[in-house]
Amino acid sequence: MLHAVGPMLTVDVGERTATETAIDDLLEREVGGRAVATALAHDRIPFDADPFGPENRAYLSTGPLQQSQMSFTGRMNMTGLSPLTDGLVSANAGGYLSRNFAGAGISVLEVVGESDELLAVHVSDEGVSFETVPELEEATVPETSAYMTEHHDLGPEHCIAIGPAGENLVRFASVMTFDSRAFGRGGLGAVLGSKNVKCVTFEGDATPAVEVEIPDPPESEIHREAATSDDRMRSQGTAGGTEFINEAFSLPTRYFRDYEFESVADIGGNAVEEKKYKKGACSACAYACKLPTRDEETGLETEGPEFETIYSFGAMQGVDDIVDVMHGNERCDTLGMDTISAGVTVAAYLDSVDEFGNAELAQEITEKIAYRDGVGDTLAEGVDRCHDELGVPNYTVKGMEFAAHDGRTLHGQGLSYAVANRGADHLYASMLSLEYSGELDPQGTLGKADTLVEQENHNTFLDTGIVCVFGSDYATDERLETLFDADIDELLAIGGRTVERERHFNNQRGFDREDDTLPYEIPDLEDAIDEYYDARAWNADGTVPDAALESVAPADD
Structure with missing residues (x-):
């Protein structure tokens, strides 16, 4: 081997x-x-x-x-x-x-x-x-x-x-x-x-x-196919699925209060592509799906945002300007923070002070978290440890903030969040890809365990x-x-x-089993576990x- x-x-x-x-x-x-x-x-x-x-x-x-x-x-x-x-x-x-x-x-x-x-x-x-x-x-x-x-x-x-x-x-x-x-x-x-x-x-x-x-083929075949693919991922990255997910399934919005974001077109794949100014890739990869973006008016340059950051610094915070989402992305990269957990934690704070849509406050709080300045010291602990003080629901699994793909509508993905050793992370099993494509009915949890194991x-x-x-x-x-x-x-x-x-x-x-749980109800969860x-x-x-x-x-x- x-x-x-x-x-x-x-x-x-x-x-x-x-x-x-x-x-x-x-x-x-x-x-x-x-x-x-x-x-x-x-x-x-x-x-x-x-x-x-x-x-x-x-x-x-x-x-x-x-x-x-x-x-x-x-x-x-x-x-x-x-x-x-x-x-x-x-x-x-x-x-x-x-x-x-x-x-x-x-x-x-x-x-x-x-x-x-x-x-x-x-x-x-x-x-x-x-x-x-x-x-x-x-x-x-x-x-x-x-x-x-x-x-x-x-x-x-x-x-x-x-x-x-x-x-x-x-x-x-x-x-x-x-x-x-x-x-x-x-x-x-x-x-x-x-x-x-x-x-x-x-x-x-x-x-x-x-x-x-390394056997060749398939090494050269994979490289050639990556170079010639017309997949939308190559122009819009993961941002390309934003509108589809929002309309057909759900995009968690305003700290999970809503299931869709009315201004999704302003922060989705097309909005990101308009800001993309060159190709970006990883080492030796001809697929080149990365997103170097620039806002000419402000001079802001960053890489992204990808879909998860659009969710966490856009819809979750009620922010409808792609440049503001780019700012959130750039701050997290510069200060060294996970955009998902950081954006969701900031959204929980905005919920607690009734300031959804206040992008300026969101950026200020993001900075404070990195330096544990003021309320940032509380938020730097993550939602699981600070939700009581904020007075908001604890939307985490095993202490990890949720990725965008909503287990309340994608029940196989919800089951995956519940049992994943890593917590509420979307890539642990990627049940979402089967449910988005229709290969797996997004409704219901029973009968999905074998597929979940294989995906993990x-x-x-x-x-x-x-x-x-x-x-x-x-x-x-x-x-x-x-x-x-x-x-x-x-x-x-x-x-x-x-x-x-x-x-x-x-x-x-x-x-143990008590940790394999969700902060919301989906059908037959205990039996599916x-x-x-x-x-x-x-x-x-x-x-x-x-x-x-x-x-x-x-x-x-």
Whole structure:
């Protein structure tokens, strides 16, 4: 089976040490990316760890396809114990980092410990160095990239970095790369912030000890089809579905008070495309679905907004000007915050003060959150921890704010939100894609458990490979079998083991069936959850039988 190659590099930022560990057996079994990182996190992070404590660990990992030049592979995975959900979380980001990371000659970076000074860590194929960077305290993400470019000739394509939000332990702070690409959900930026790590750079041209041979075809076929596709995603990104979702299903509006946004045309796909001024892509990808946008009147430039940001900084806040949504997007990228959680949390605040549609206030509050200034200190904890003080409903699952795809009308997606280890995240299983397309009736939850399990396992393997979820129509199951030299059932089994490890880790932290719930009612939810547990062969209380798991990661010395 095709798998990533190279050792794990453990960087202890408190001790200022770097150690390589061979993990060949783990890579051969779990391929790379999310599966390998989750196995390491499960076996090496103490079950009782504090997300902000030195015993928490952050894993940055790559897959075998990052050794290729195939479209849809310019991405990486990051995993750790989330300060937002208090369970394991994995996030996925694009950009141009993956090839530079692979060039450093490692498959996984493990960050542990806690520095007493603000640090930049430099990883190359020649070794690791540590640099104290007090001058970067509360620097924005672009300011940090500019510093690394000036002092080390390493641009944003070589960096992961946090902004002020990460340093100030905002629970939904992102880790950023290429300035505008985010390891967004779950607060991994705050994990690096708690370790006093401002940025990590990667460079090198290491050749793997064992060559990774990518089958071609389908490598060149996928690249050619990506380059010639006329998919609307290439011109409008995920924003292209905004009006369709609003009209045919629902677009949560004004902090879930309404199901559709009357001004959707002013912030949807066409409005975004009008502001797009050039093409944008991830490393080696010919699909080029990114959205560099500019407002000529104000001079504002940003990347996006994508659909989720249109939802969180537009409809959810009652804001009907695409430029205001662009401002929200740009602030989150610059300050280092997940646009979904940040926008929804700001919407909850606007609800509490009856100020829906006040874009100026929304931007002010977004800034305050990053610096924990005034009411921003309360909101930086996320909706789950501050909703009582605000006097608004708690629209979260497992502490994570909802993505846009409304489980109140997409019941399979609602079931997915309820049981997902990551919480209310839309990409954990992407049931929404089947319900939007009509392949699955959006009404009802019963009889959907088997499909949900398959979707979870499939998406988990895409994060393991690593293949962009937007490449699913091109990297078909048949092609995945050829690329990875394995039957699709073998690949899905890797996904299933990974979901099970996440669940088992969370179980040890106290998560069980009571956490698999929603803040609203959908049909037959409890019976559908029973079906899901049966399909997973889990216990009726939502826990994983201990006998189902084995330790596969190297022990921590």
